[in-house]
Amino acid sequence: MGRSLDEDPLTLAIAPPSDETPEQRAAREVAEAEAKRISDEIDELIRKEREQIRRTKKPVKLLLLGQSESGKTATLKNFQLTYARKEWSEERAAWRAVIFLNLVRNVNVIMAHFTSEMSDMPYDPNDSSEELHIVPRAPRALARLKFTDEHRELRERLVPLASLQQSLEGKLGSASLELHSTSVSVAAPFDATTNGHSHPHTQHHSPHRRGMQEFSINSSNGWKSALDRLRAFRHTSGAALSSSSSSRNDMTDTEAIGSGFTPTRDRDPEEDIAELLAECREDIKKLWEDNTIREVLNRRKVRLEDAPGFFINDADRIASREYQPTDDDVIRARLRTLGVQEYKFIFDHGRTMGQEWRLYDVGGTRSSRGAWYPYFDDVDAIIFLAPISPFDEKLAEDKRVNRLEDSYLLWRSVCSCKLLSRTQIILFLNKCDLLQAKLQRGVRIRDSVPSFGDRKNDLQTATKYFQQHFKEISRASSPVQRPFYVHLTSVIDTRSTAVTLGAVEESILREHLRRADLM
Ligand SMILES: Nc1nc2c(ncn2[C@@H]2O[C@H](COP(=O)(O)OP(=O)(O)OP(=O)(O)O)[C@@H](O)[C@H]2O)c(=O)[nH]1
Numbered sequence: 453m454g455r456s457l458d459e460d461p462l463t464l465a466i467a468p469p470s471d472e473t474p475e476q477r478a479a480r481e482v483a484e485a486e487a488k489r490i491s492d493e494i495d496e497l498i499r500k501e502r503e504q505i506r507r508t509k510k511p512v513k514l515l516l517l518g519q520s521e522s523g524k525t526a527t528l529k530n531f532q533l534t535y536a537r538k539e540w541s542e543e544r545a546a547w548r549a550v551i552f553l554n555l556v557r558n559v560n561v562i563m564a565h566f567t568s569e570m571s572d573m574p575y576d577p578n579d580s581s582e583e584l585h586i587v588p589r590a591p592r593a594l595a596r597l598k599f600t601d602e603h604r605e606l607r608e609r610l611v612p613l614a615s616l617q618q619s620l621e622g623k624l625g626s627a628s629l630e631l632h633s634t635s636v637s638v639a640a641p642f643d644a645t646t647n648g649h650s651h652p653h654t655q656h657h658s659p660h661r662r663g664m665q666e667f668s669i670n671s672s673n674g675w676k677s678a679l680d681r682l683r684a685f686r687h688t689s690g691a692a693l694s695s696s697s698s699s700r701n702d703m704t705d706t707e708a709i710g711s712g713f714t715p716t717r718d719r720d721p722e723e724d725i726a727e728l729l730a731e732c733r734e735d736i737k738k739l740w741e742d743n744t745i746r747e748v749l750n751r752r753k754v755r756l757e758d759a760p761g762f763f764i765n766d767a768d769r770i771a772s773r774e775y776q777p778t779d780d781d782v783i784r785a786r787l788r789t790l791g792v793q794e795y796k797f798i799f800d801h802g803r804t805m806g807q808e809w810r811l812y813d814v815g816g817t818r819s820s821r822g823a824w825y826p827y828f829d830d831v832d833a834i835i836f837l838a839p840i841s842p843f844d845e846k847l848a849e850d851k852r853v854n855r856l857e858d859s860y861l862l863w864r865s866v867c868s869c870k871l872l873s874r875t876q877i878i879l880f881l882n883k884c885d886l887l888q889a890k891l892q893r894g895v896r897i898r899d900s901v902p903s904f905g906d907r908k909n910d911l912q913t914a915t916k917y918f919q920q921h922f923k924e925i926s927r928a929s930s931p932v933q934r935p936f937y938v939h940l941t942s943v944i945d946t947r948s949t950a951v952t953l954g955a956v957e958e959s960i961l962r963e964h965l966r967r968a969d970l971m
């Protein structure tokens with residue numbers, strides 16, 4: 453037989469006193485109702501929080517867009533450095549070979565100009581070996597530079613670095629080669645698709661169905677595709693230097709020996725490279741510090757300092773057997789992005805600790821942009837990188853196009869894209885450090901950007917002007933008005949970038965939760 457409710461101890465304990473007056477009863481019922489309301493509110497908060505946590509299990513997706521060399525990969529590296537430090541530390545050493553290649557390239561660019569000036573060869577700006585944004589020598593006649601025997605000997609001693617560059621490029625694959633021309637002459641080849649028509653470049657691309665290798669290298673950690681090649685190269689000993697590969701830059705051992713770079717067998721080839729560089733260290737410094745050679749570069753308007761992967765100033769530190777990359781070196785190392793690469797990070801710092809983020813880093817050359825469109829569909833936010841220092845430079849892949857103009861066109865296409873009309877877009881006006889240096893050297897903006905007019909040629913005025921221009925484009929071209937988020941950045945400055953990323957993280961997360969609520 454069951455117990456009567458009247459006998460339940462709890463019921464008895466909380467039962468109203470038998471002598472309760474009607475007033476006391478009314479007051480008790482009000483208090484009970486209030487307690488229930490508070491309790492329900494707490495239950496609802498807990499439910500929402502749980503729901504939010506459940507939803508945020510969905511990765512936060514962030515797409516990085518911008519022209520080539522705008523700093524997308526450098527921004528991605530800053531994310532990793534700030535929020536996924538363990539992975540960052542594990543990968544740091546793998547960048548050593550890329551930095552060696554960057555340094556060797558700096559040397560070889562100087563060597564190419566120095567050699568052609570020494571042999572009085574006419575300068576050909578279309579020469580495919582040119583990697584920098586160089587303008588032809590001014591037509592006025594300048595006195596011929598005087599080269600000494602010491603210059604000739606220096607040149608002889610540094611010749612092996614040409615084959616070293618080829619070998620490193622061959623082993624790192626096409627990511628290590630810059631693109632010098634492209635058949636695509638429009639800024640946003642995805643544009644036709646954005647207007648509702650299919651486009652030949654994007655028709656068959658989807659994140660799950662991508663074919664062409666140039667457009668689609670996709671791994672859980674993209675730059676590893678290049679670095680893995682290098683690891684394979686290291687682990688197959690010196691003999692790997694002669695292995696055949698798809699790269700046009702592979703050389704045979706015979707070629708390597710003939711041109712002065714002789715790999716030592718049975719040893720990690722990266723150590724051979726470090727050793728060769730260490731042997732060349734004093735000559736590299738001499739080359740960079742020589743007044744006549746500096747004059748060659750000045751006359752040809754070659755500014756290595758503004759170019760990606762500038763390391764020759766650090767030759768003393770890098771050209772060494774013991775060299776290990778620092779965080780800053782890795783951020784500054786240049787390796788071109790091929791296709792669209794997906795990076796997954798579980799953040800181990802910050803407000804979103806434990807949260808998975810997926811960052812999509814794209815190749816920014818005009819011929820790569822057709823592959824972006826499939827990724828517009830499902831991202832929480834876009835960071836658009838627009839470098840503002842190259843207002844007087846041309847695209848590497850199309851020497852007729854001004855870089856700033858290209859960024860404006862691309863920005864307009866992204867802002868006007870219907871698929872992105874409700875996507876948060878954060879603009880980074882990047883390379884402010886290089887802009888400042890350029891303005892300090894006396895380069896006038898109005899000579900390249902006539903609409904800048906007689907404004908003050910200083911950093912503050914320039915950034916305000918460029919910012920306003922991007923804002924107007926956004927306002928005029930966005931299908932639905934959107935807030936204009938902008939940051940002035942120099943993403944090689946890891947400290948200030950960490951602060952910027954903190955603000956970005958919060959704003960993207962808010963957007964992520966808002967989108968989750970809408971679903
Ligand atoms: N001085 C300076 N260099 C920068 C800045 N941002 C990027 N760089 C350097 O510029 C070079 C190109 O940057 P990346 O991040 O590789 O450019 P990207 O946009 O990924 O280029 P693609 O992969 O070709 O599309 C690298 O060597 C960077 O270290 C900056 O704000 N200041």
Ligand SMILES: [Mg+2]
Nearest residue numbers: 524525788789
């Ligand atoms: Mg990149």
